[in-house]
Amino acid sequence: IKAGGRNGFAFFNQAMAATADERHRLEVDFREGLARGEFELYYQPLVDAVTQQLRAMEALVRWNHPDKGLIAPDRFIAMAEDTGLVGALGEWILQTACAEAATWPDHVKIAVNISPVQFRKTNLLDVIMCALVDSGLPPERLEIEITERVLLEWQADHLSILHQLKNLGISVALDDFGTGYSSLSYLTTFPFDKLKIDRSFTRDLLARDHCGAIVCAIVNLGRSLDMLTLAEGVESEAQLRMLRAAGVDQVQGYYIGRPAPARDLVFETGRRQQA
Numbered sequence: 420i421k422a423g424g425r426n427g428f429a430f431f432n433q434a435m436a437a438t439a440d441e442r443h444r445l446e447v448d449f450r451e452g453l454a455r456g457e458f459e460l461y462y463q464p465l466v467d468a469v470t471q472q473l474r475a476m477e478a479l480v481r482w483n484h485p486d487k488g489l490i491a492p493d494r495f496i497a498m499a500e501d502t503g504l505v506g507a508l509g510e511w512i513l514q515t516a517c518a519e520a521a522t523w524p525d526h527v528k529i530a531v532n533i534s535p536v537q538f539r540k541t542n543l544l545d546v547i548m549c550a551l552v553d554s555g556l557p558p559e560r561l562e563i564e565i566t567e568r569v570l571l572e573w574q575a576d577h578l579s580i581l582h583q584l585k586n587l588g589i590s591v592a593l594d595d596f597g598t599g600y601s602s603l604s605y606l607t608t609f610p611f612d613k614l615k616i617d618r619s620f621t622r623d624l625l626a627r628d629h630c631g632a633i634v635c636a637i638v639n640l641g642r643s644l645d646m647l648t649l650a651e652g653v654e655s656e657a658q659l660r661m662l663r664a665a666g667v668d669q670v671q672g673y674y675i676g677r678p679a680p681a682r683d684l685v686f687e688t689g690r691r692q693q694a
């Protein structure tokens with residue numbers, strides 16, 4: 420037992436070292452990648468559930484790693500948060516997204532994901548203001564998306580930042596709504612503009628009866644609190660039809676449009692849409 424334990428321990432140490440080593444390498448790569456311009460924003464459409472008119476584009480960050488290829492944000496955002504690098508990344512994202520959006524038709528907003536760690540940094544407001552001023556994008560065209568994780572660490576200054584953003588005309592969406600934390604009381608603490616219903620509800624809409632009931636409940640909640648509702652992860656016509664019937668205001672997902680780099684975006688002009 421003793422020998423086995425020792426072997427087990429040695430193995431454990433090796434595994435730990437490899438992980439720590441890999442993490443460190445990723446961190447070094449990340450720093451260099453940011454300096455070398457290896458990050459890129461993809462954009463995914465958010466459309467009106469009924470008319471399918473384009474309302475906004477959500478910026479989704481990608482890392483074009485020289486050896487590993489395209490890396491999804493789930494694989495580096497947490498590391499960026501742990502090391503504090505998310506501040507520099509977040510600043511680049513806001514600058515790039517606002518500059519890009521300034522070239523789009525006026526009715527199209529840009530939705531930008533904000534990490535909870537960015538909230539803890541005191542300069543989020545300055546960073547957002549700089550991005551707006553530098554790009555010339557009106558604040559009304561910027562929507563920020565925060566998750567319930569921000570609310571978990573809810574502090575008076577978070578609330579104050581959100582209120583200041585709203586006073587500037589920036590809208591605030593609550594992302595991944597319905598997952599995680601069950602308390603709804605924070606919905607009365609801050610007037611969100613939009614509830615983004617997590618894609619797990621959309622996914623199970625056809626398979627599980629109660630998901631339809633939950634979506635309907637969230638839609639009603641949104642209506643009575645004067646918040647828009649959006650369903651994420653729409654992948655089929657059948658899901659779209661059910662969400663429309665439930666009264667969801669906006670939809671987003673592969674069925675509507677996949678995230679694409681800026682160079683691939685095509686906007687229909689108002690005139691062509693009317694014709």
Ligand code: C2E
Nearest residue numbers: 478479480491492493512532533534652653654672673678
């Ligand atoms: P999220 O904000 O909930 O973004 C939606 C994710 O769902 C995106 O994954 C998107 O590509 C994916 N998605 C969209 N439509 C569908 C669909 O129909 N089916 C399925 N299965 N998936 C769909 P992505 O781009 O990998 O981003 C994952 C998460 O990483 C995001 O979740 C967000 O929390 C975070 N993230 C992405 N970009 C940023 C960013 O610029 N800043 C920060 N702080 N976080 C980001």
Ligand code: CA
Nearest residue numbers: 477532564594
């Ligand atoms: Ca989001």
Ligand code: CA
Nearest residue numbers: 594595615651
């Ligand atoms: Ca989401």
Ligand code: CA
Nearest residue numbers: 594595617618
């Ligand atoms: Ca998510």
